[in-house]
Amino acid sequence: MVMYNRKMRYFWLRLLIAGMVLVFVTTLFFIQIVEHDKHVRDANAMRVKQYELLAKRGEVYFMDGKDNVSPAILNERTWTVFVDPNFIIKNAGSNGVQEKEKVQEKLIELLGDKIITTWDKVWADEKNMYVEIAKNVDYETVSKIKEANLRGVGRKETSRRVYPNGTLGAQLLGFTNAEGVGSGVEGALNDRLSGKKGMLKTVTDVNEIPLSVGDENIEIPAQDGESIVLTIDENIQRKVEKILKKAVDNHKGGIGSASALVMEPTTGKVWAMANYPTYDPGKYWVEKDPNVYVNRVTETPYEPASVCKPFTYAIALNEGKLNPDSTYLNTGSTKVGDRTIGNAYGTATRNGVITFRKALVYSLNTGSIEVLRKMGDGQNITKGARVTLYNYLHDSFGLGQKTGIELYEATGKIISPDDKSGEGNAVRYANMTFGQGMNLTMLQVAAGFSSIINGGNYYTPTVIAGKYENKKLVKAEQKAPVRKTISAGTSVEMRKMLREVRAENGGANDLKGYRVGVKTGTAETINPKTGRYWSGKTNASALGFGGANSDDALPSYVIMVRLDGETLLWGSLDAIPVFTEISNYMLQYLRIEPK
Amino acid sequence: MSAYYATRRMNTTSSSATWVRNHNAVRHDAKKQLGPISHIILVSVVVCLIGLLALTQSAKVVQYDLGIATANSEISNLEAQRDALAVENAKITAAAADEDTNKVASTMVDANSNAEFVSE
Numbered sequence: 001m002v003m004y005n006r007k008m009r010y011f012w013l014r015l016l017i018a019g020m021v022l023v024f025v026t027t028l029f030f031i032q033i034v035e036h037d038k039h040v041r042d043a044n045a046m047r048v049k050q051y052e053l054l055a056k057r058g059e060v061y062f063m064d065g066k067d068n069v070s071p072a073i074l075n076e077r078t079w080t081v082f083v084d085p086n087f088i089i090k091n092a093g094s095n096g097v098q099e100k101e102k103v104q105e106k107l108i109e110l111l112g113d114k115i116i117t118t119w120d121k122v123w124a125d126e127k128n129m130y131v132e133i134a135k136n137v138d139y140e141t142v143s144k145i146k147e148a149n150l151r152g153v154g155r156k157e158t159s160r161r162v163y164p165n166g167t168l169g170a171q172l173l174g175f176t177n178a179e180g181v182g183s184g185v186e187g188a189l190n191d192r193l194s195g196k197k198g199m200l201k202t203v204t205d206v207n208e209i210p211l212s213v214g215d216e217n218i219e220i221p222a223q224d225g226e227s228i229v230l231t232i233d234e235n236i237q238r239k240v241e242k243i244l245k246k247a248v249d250n251h252k253g254g255i256g257s258a259s260a261l262v263m264e265p266t267t268g269k270v271w272a273m274a275n276y277p278t279y280d281p282g283k284y285w286v287e288k289d290p291n292v293y294v295n296r297v298t299e300t301p302y303e304p305a306s307v308c309k310p311f312t313y314a315i316a317l318n319e320g321k322l323n324p325d326s327t328y329l330n331t332g333s334t335k336v337g338d339r340t341i342g343n344a345y346g347t348a349t350r351n352g353v354i355t356f357r358k359a360l361v362y363s364l365n366t367g368s369i370e371v372l373r374k375m376g377d378g379q380n381i382t383k384g385a386r387v388t389l390y391n392y393l394h395d396s397f398g399l400g401q402k403t404g405i406e407l408y409e410a411t412g413k414i415i416s417p418d419d420k421s422g423e424g425n426a427v428r429y430a431n432m433t434f435g436q437g438m439n440l441t442m443l444q445v446a447a448g449f450s451s452i453i454n455g456g457n458y459y460t461p462t463v464i465a466g467k468y469e470n471k472k473l474v475k476a477e478q479k480a481p482v483r484k485t486i487s488a489g490t491s492v493e494m495r496k497m498l499r500e501v502r503a504e505n506g507g508a509n510d511l512k513g514y515r516v517g518v519k520t521g522t523a524e525t526i527n528p529k530t531g532r533y534w535s536g537k538t539n540a541s542a543l544g545f546g547g548a549n550s551d552d553a554l555p556s557y558v559i560m561v562r563l564d565g566e567t568l569l570w571g572s573l574d575a576i577p578v579f580t581e582i583s584n585y586m587l588q589y590l591r592i593e594p595k
Numbered sequence: 596m597s598a599y600y601a602t603r604r605m606n607t608t609s610s611s612a613t614w615v616r617n618h619n620a621v622r623h624d625a626k627k628q629l630g631p632i633s634h635i636i637l638v639s640v641v642v643c644l645i646g647l648l649a650l651t652q653s654a655k656v657v658q659y660d661l662g663i664a665t666a667n668s669e670i671s672n673l674e675a676q677r678d679a680l681a682v683e684n685a686k687i688t689a690a691a692a693d694e695d696t697n698k699v700a701s702t703m704v705d706a707n708s709n710a711e712f713v714s715e
Contacts, residue, residue: 070692071685077675139679157675164685167692209664211657237691 013569014233025046048214049204054196056223057159060173060185061468062234069473071236072173073186074318076162078136079155081145085122085311086129088152090326091336097151107133107153110144136160138307143332147225161186163282171295172230172273172407172463175281182279183293184298185463200256213381227468231269236262239585241421247563247578256566256573259296261442263448265545265558267374268459270405273297296562298405301412301439306344306559306571308435308445311399313360314367314452314494315392318486321374324357324497328370336381336430341365363520368433381426389429396458396485397448399440404460412440435521436533445543446560448485453495453517453545454554455488457481495545495555502544506576511587511595515551519580520543520571542575546583549595556588 002035060073083103091097098106103120114134122131135158137145142155163173174184179186197220203214210217227247235398243260262272263514279287287293294300331341332351343350343364350362359367369381376385386499391401393414400414415438417424422438443461451458459481466475498517502510510516521541527534540563547556563569587594629637 003669071681074682074685075678076682077678139675162682162685164682165689168689168693205657205661209661211660213653213656213660234692 001532013309013433019453044288045579046215047203048498049202049208049210051200051202052208053198053220053222054159055197055222055291057161058193058195058227059468060193061229061473062165062169062232062237063229063371063465064234069229069468069474070170070464071164072230072232072234072401074162078160079142080132080158081107081134081137081142082132082154082156083132083155084129084152085125085131086127087165087426089126091152095151096149103150103153106148106150107145110148111137114141116273128237139264141477149300150178154564157186161282163280164280165234165238167278167280168234168241169232170278170281171293171297172232173281174293174295175284179310183408184295185228185230185407186281192228193225195225196223207436218492223379229465229468229473230463233269233466236272236553236586236589237274240582241271241276241278243578243581243585244274247574250275253571254565254567256564257296257384258564258578259442259577261297261446261558261560262586263450263461263558264556265454266457266459267552268447268450268461269465270461270463271557273455273463277522295407296564298407298409298439301410302562302564303436303438303441303525304440304525304543304562305435305521305539306365307354307449307519307521308438308440309360309363309368309433310449310494310498310519310543311393311397312371312389312433313356314387314486314490315389315496316375317493318490319375319388322356322371324360324493327353327355328359330354330359330364330366332366334366334369336369337425337427339427339430341369341414341430347428348552357500358498360519361504362475362498363434365434365499369430372433373565381429382416386424386429389432390414390417390424392485393432393438393448396483397444397451399444399448400438400457401444403441403443403447405443405462409443410441412438413446414438414440416427416571424454426493436523442560442562444505446558449543449560451485453491453498453558456484456486458483458485471552492551495503495548496551498544505572506580509580509584510578511584512547512592513549514546514587514592515548515555516544516583517545517555518542518576520576522569522571525565535568537567538569538570539564540569540573540575542571542579544579544583546587547590547592549592554592556592559583559586563564572581 007525045079057075059071059075061069062071062072075587087098088100088103089095104122108115111134114137117131118133122133127407133153137155140498143553145153156191161175162524163170170184174186174188176182176186176190182190186193186588192223199218199411200210200220201216201218202210202212203217204210240260240262244260246254248258257275257277259275260272261270261274264269273295275294279292284293301307305431305471313324318322330343330351332348335341343366347362347364350364351369352360354364354367355363356371358369359370372381372385372389375388394401400412402411403407415424415428418428428437436558444494447461460479462476462479464476466473468474478538493513495517498519499515502516502518505518506519507516519542521539521543523539524543525537526532527536540561542561545558549555559579559582561575562581563575563578564582567572569575
């Protein structure tokens with residue numbers, strides 16, 4: 001009986017153990033085989049985290065002299081400070097958590113006027129776990145908050161762009177929003193500056209600190225953006241902006257806006273690109289008028305007027321159709337088609353037989369129209385003459401098309417003589433000889449003009465001097481000219497003619513011993529009420545070169561000035577003083593020896 | 596613990612079945628041996644020890660990771676401090692430059708270096 005009972009007990013015990021083992025095995029089977037994927041997913045959701053590794057945005061530098069650089073746009077780490085009202089209210093007085101009033105008092109002391117909300121709003125909802133208190137908090141302040149060890153107060157790292165020079169080069173540098181949409185260098189070179197984001201997928205501990213124990217950890221490092229050095233020289237830019245500001249302020253409302261461009265004609269490098277009025281790109285959102293963001297040098301085409309006459313003369317000279325010392329009869333006006341086109345006011349004393357050289361000096365419209373006639377049959381503005389003018393202006397000098405500079409730029413427009421609407425007629429082309437009837441950007445005109453006075457080589461204008469790597473400037477390769485526009489001989493003659501123009505247009509104010517050439521322009525604008533040209537508001541321009549200390553030497557710089565008038569402005573009266581001041585500064589800055 | 600002693604002659608299956616003079620004639624033979632449960636316990640203890648060793652190594656790795664995270668955090672703080680100082684430095688330098696716009700860069704351009712580009 002005893003043996004039987006023992007056997008039964010063993011039997012039941014074995015059965016129980018077998019049953020338990022079966023339950024375990026079955027459960028494990030379900031967990032590890034049937035529901036394997038679900039549990040892996042759940043586990044990974046708890047311990048595997050995926051982070052986006054942000055690329056550091058590239059910085060932007062100006063040139064400071066020949067080899068040095070100075071910062072134009074830098075990155076600064078900032079922090080957003082937030083509080084967790086739910087945590088503070090629930091835990092106040094325990095575990096080192098201070099009362100909300102004390103937290104509030106300390107944050108007011110540390111953050112001051114950086115606080116962006118009211119405390120009533122912060123504590124209004126006790127369930128709220130995240131309320132932002134201040135944004136763009138600097139390192140020093142956030143360090144003090146960290147030291148204060150306020151539980152329930154957090155900080156989140158962010159980054160912002162800093163413009164240490166304030167408004168300097170504002171339209172050129174521009175700004176960008178989080179989506180990479182913006183203006184200036186920041187917007188146009190966003191792809192190069194922004195770099196590529198990386199990714200980190202890793203097992204973390206409870207504090208979300210990445211651990212290397214996982215076998216599926218992935219790390220793709222972020223690629224920082226390129227730090228770019230601009231050809232813009234900080235010193236020239238600063239001086240030009242001051243000169244523009246002085247011109248606008250002194251004119252007392254007569255000048256709506258002023259722009260200037262300084263470039264090296266033998267390389268296409270832009271040394272200064274300035275606009276006034278201006279703004280602070282570090283606080284662009286406070287600006288009420290978005291027009292102030294626009295870089296008028298590259299983005300706003302206009303009719304530059306007589307500064308384009310050198311193009312007409314250079315084309316005719318290059319085609320062998322013009323002897324500058326030959327003469328024509330200037331009657332003050334000339335008839336083209338059904339229109340009579342006259343010279344500017346104040347030139348009646350120049351009527352009579354006059355050389356073309358003098359016609360350029362006195363900026364006679366009849367002279368440049370006569371030059372165009374010479375490109376045809378000598379009597380009329382023929383289709384052949386128009387085609388020649390168009391081919392040179394558009395195809396050789398690059399007017400009415402984007403220059404290829406690394407910035408946002410407008411195309412502008414030149415009407416082809418083959419235009420189907422008939423707009424490319426003789427009247428338009430007569431106007432085009434003195435820079436009206438076509439819309440061009442300052443950059444297009446200055447780049448084309450550079451080729452006229454540099455021996456006939458067209459360089460694509462550029463603002464990129466190179467990269468800034470390991471605290472060193474890595475210079476970009478100097479690009480060769482993209483095409484020949486006119487012959488070297490024509491270029492020499494044009495320099496001579498433009499110096500003669502300068503002699504009669506403020507040449508007395510040049511520093512002694514230098515050769516400076518210039519051409520001014522006064523453009524009528526379109527009256528918005530009538531849609532016709534009027535003289536109520538004019539734009540004044542000056543375009544010239546300087547820096548050569550002998551007739552054979554090539555000029556060192558090209559300057560273009562544009563003043564958009566709120567009233568009547570004159571190139572020879574209003575734009576020339578601005579040109580002269582910049583030019584004299586450049587002669588000193590470049591340390592060119594006088595002769 | 597009880598044990599008994601047996602002569603070698605009794606162990607006929609032994610490889611040393613051949614009796615040799617002056618050699619020990621007895622050997623120790625435990626009466627009780629380890630049962631299956633003891634084996635399981637022993638194996639479990641060994642597995643636990645090995646597991647503990649693995650866990651110690653794993654904990655070491657985690658400790659290093661925490662060290663790396665702390666070091667990274669310090670680097671990040673120092674970089675932030677450096678950036679903040681660089682920005683302040685740039686602002687002060689810019690303000691000084693603004694006061695002196697007539698500064699002449701001594702090595703900007705050599706006036707006689709403007710050789711004409713000869714195109715073919």
